[in-house]
Amino acid sequence: MxxxxxxxxxxxxxxxxxxxxxxxxxxxxxxxxxxxxxxxxxxxxxxxxxxxxxxxxxxxxxxxxxxxxxxxxxxxxxxxxxxxxxxxxxxxxxxxxxxxxxxxxxxxxxxxxxxxxxxxxxxxxxxxxxxxxxxxxxxxxxxxxxxxxxxxxxxxxxxxxxxxxxxxxxxxxxMGHDAAGHYVKMVHNGIEYGIMQLISESYSLLQHAGLTNAQLHDVFAKWDDGDMHSFLIEITRDIFLKKDDKTGKDLVDLISDKAGSKGTGKWTSQDALDLPVPITVIDTAVALRNISSFKEDRVEIAKIYPGVEKINVAQEAMVEQVHDALYFATLISYIQGLAMLQSASAALNMEIPLQNVVRIWRGGCIIRSGLLETFYQVYVKNPNLSNLLLDETIAGLIKSKLANTRTIVAEAAKAGIPVAAIASALSYFDAYRTERLPTNLVQAQRDYFGAHTYQRIDMEGTFHTEWQ
Ligand SMILES: NC(=O)C1=CN([C@@H]2O[C@H](COP(=O)(O)OP(=O)(O)OC[C@H]3O[C@@H](n4cnc5c(N)ncnc54)[C@H](OP(=O)(O)O)[C@@H]3O)[C@@H](O)[C@H]2O)C=CC1
Ligand SMILES: O=C(CO)[C@H](O)[C@H](O)COP(=O)(O)O
Missing domain, CATH: 3.40.50.720 (NAD(P)-binding Rossmann-like Domain)
Known part of the structure; x- marks a missing residue:
């Protein structure tokens, strides 16, 4: 030396x-x-x-x-x-x-x-x-x-x-005090899990619409050239064309459907529950990797409940609907992760600068995409935004994709195709835009069986009722 x-x-x-x-x-x-x-x-x-x-x-x-x-x-x-x-x-x-x-x-x-x-x-x-x-x-x-x-x-x-x-x-x-660097990376990976699950559900929908791997390649190439430009869309595009060097067949078709994980997605969900912050797309992505590993049960259960109906939408229209649903749900995956970082930063005194988080995610990382530039501009305007759904630019993007997202989730449910992450993105959005949720009933039930008390909308204070 x-x-x-x-x-x-x-x-x-x-x-x-x-x-x-x-x-x-x-x-x-x-x-x-x-x-x-x-x-x-x-x-x-x-x-x-x-x-x-x-x-x-x-x-x-x-x-x-x-x-x-x-x-x-x-x-x-x-x-x-x-x-x-x-x-x-x-x-x-x-x-x-x-x-x-x-x-x-x-x-x-x-x-x-x-x-x-x-x-x-x-x-x-x-x-x-x-x-x-x-x-x-x-x-x-x-x-x-x-x-x-x-x-x-x-x-x-x-x-x-x-x-x-x-x-x-x-x-x-x-990225902030103490363990902020690893916290931000953990949430990055949670978002990564979410987007990967959403892409896999979109792949499944398009397969049901009859697209071959070569056609899937072309669709993803078009999406990557358009408003859905991202690293994960780009690599998915390439995966569809890859041939197996042992058999000459499309490699993606030969890969087992059991997905592994090293833990960062699970940690994100665990910590979100503790905060508590809803990150339903990420939770669903973790759960779906877990479901994927129960292969033997899935094979047996599929025999008891067979059959997937045909989706009643023309192929071209369906490609458009899946595009919008994937765009919408991807937006929600980022929105949930960033809302989690906002809460965690306050709870753990990390002072994480969200503006800089999305700025440095614009390049180099697995979740880099065109959307990060949009988020960056939003946070430049309002660095303390608690949830990106509150921003008018984001609202415009969400609204433009909503109708097709609803259609494809409904069609998938009717046909029996699992799109749990896309559906959970939609339900998260619908819950957040609901001024009065039915959770008044949950409060009544808690008070009924456990004297947990409740608040009223017509007067101040905490109340308990003898329900029987
Ligand atoms: N792969 C990826 O895409 C990414 C990985 N990461 C993270 O980076 C870290 C490294 O990952 P990656 O490079 O993929 O892992 P690899 O398995 O490729 O490399 C890990 C290295 O660590 C060494 N090592 C293991 N245990 C010890 C030990 N007790 N003392 C000294 N050296 C040890 C191994 O040496 P030996 O061969 O002797 O066991 C090996 O060279 C992980 O935390 C991973 O989660 C982060 C981002 C992306
Ligand atoms: O950090 C990463 C990418 O950002 C690693 O690739 C990570 O290992 C991916 O997670 P998992 O193995 O659980 O899918």
Missing amino acids: ANRLFDFGMIGLGVMGRNLLLNMADHGFPVLGFDRDAAKTQALETSATAGTTVKGTGSLEELVQGLARPRRIMMLVPAGKPVDDVIDSLMPLLDEGDVIIDGGNSHYTDTLRRVKYVKSKGFHFMGMGVSGGEKGARFGPSIMPGGDVQAYNNVKPMLEAVSAKVNGSPCVDY
């Missing part, structure tokens, strides 16, 4: 760690990466761009000794125990003022604990969300740092250099 000092160290040279480190090297920073697996340290070095300074090591001591001070060390290892293990093996080797960054998908409560623990030992610790997958990490992710401001300022120039750019603006900014 000679006496060269490196600018940045990475622990964990898997999909994200290796690519982000190579991205840093491409931007002129000499970097050093550690992995327990020699094949990964070697892969790091062999995939480096010519002329960049990239070095791999299997020794944590060597990594620490090779870095300029104060040291900047990021880990991109699986969430949970591996993060604690890395912190514990790293700290004895560090000097006061060194910065440790957890760039993985850690639960924000773990981050809160680690911030305090690492600070008590004299080091800086920052929880940071990174989104964009393999390609994003390599060529420009969206980066969500939070917590220790000193640590953030220390790495800010590097993060800005490697992040995606939209209109020259880097897709990285300070």
Whole structure:
């Protein structure tokens, strides 16, 4: 290793760690990466761009000794125990003022604990969300740092250099106090779950309308070129054309319908229930991944309740209706996630700047889309908006897609096609636009069986009635 000092160290040279480190090297920073697996340290070095300074090591001591001070060390290892293990093996080797960054998908409560623990030992610790997958990490992710401001300022120039750019603006900014970076990333992933479920329901509807994979490709290509431009629509477009190299068939048709998950969607729903904030599209997306895993039961139940009716709409009209329903429900998925961030920011004193959240989500991340620019303009006008449904630009978009959304949800229900996430988006919207909900009856029932009391609309105070 000679006496060269490196600018940045990475622990964990898997999909994200290796690519982000190579991205840093491409931007002129000499970097050093550690992995327990020699094949990964070697892969790091062999995939480096010519002329960049990239070095791999299997020794944590060597990594620490090779870095300029104060040291900047990021880990991109699986969430949970591996993060604690890395912190514990790293700290004895560090000097006061060194910065440790957890760039993985850690639960924000773990981050809160680690911030305090690492600070008590004299080091800086920052929880940071990174989104964009393999390609994003390599060529420009969206980066969500939070917590220790000193640590953030220390790495800010590097993060800005490697992040995606939209209109020259880097897709990285300070997301707020404590574990705000990981909180924002968690909700990003919740929205991601929601949109992915909505796209899969749209795919199902269009299949029922008789579209082939080649036609689905063309429809998604058109949508991506229009008002529904987004990363997830773009990759879906490409998926429909991918051939299986083993059989020559369309690969998407050969993939099992059991969807896996690593937990961030579930965490979003769990935390939303605790706040409490309704995020019905995200909850439904999590539930549908769970339903997907009960394959054996689904196969048996399908035998007892067979048959899906034909949807009685012409193909071209149905494509238009599905477009509008997907647009509408995608809007609602973002709206719910952002309303959750607004509430969580206040509840946990994170001071999350929503305007900057949507600004840095415009590029690099998995949920980047044309809609983010619209949200950004809305928050520039009114940074403290509690729910985007209150904004007139958003209201215009919602209203323009509503009739077709209602039609397709009704048709899907009549035909027996599951569109739970689209329907839950519509019901959320209808509930929010209902001035008087039937929950007066729920209050009466609670008081009837549990003397839980209720309030009246015609007089002040709290009341209880002997109902029998
Ligand atoms: N993949 C993605 O698209 C994204 C992932 N993330 C998050 O980034 C983090 C890393 O993900 P990803 O790169 O995909 O994961 P990978 O599995 O590709 O890489 C993880 C790396 O961590 C190392 N590692 C695991 N346990 C330890 C440990 N106890 N000590 C030291 N190193 C360890 C592994 O080394 P070894 O091979 O020796 O086990 C491996 O090199 C996760 O939190 C993930 O959720 C965030 C955004 C996107
Ligand atoms: O953070 C990510 C993207 O933003 C990861 O790809 C994440 O693992 C996706 O979640 P899941 O595996 O639960 O679908």
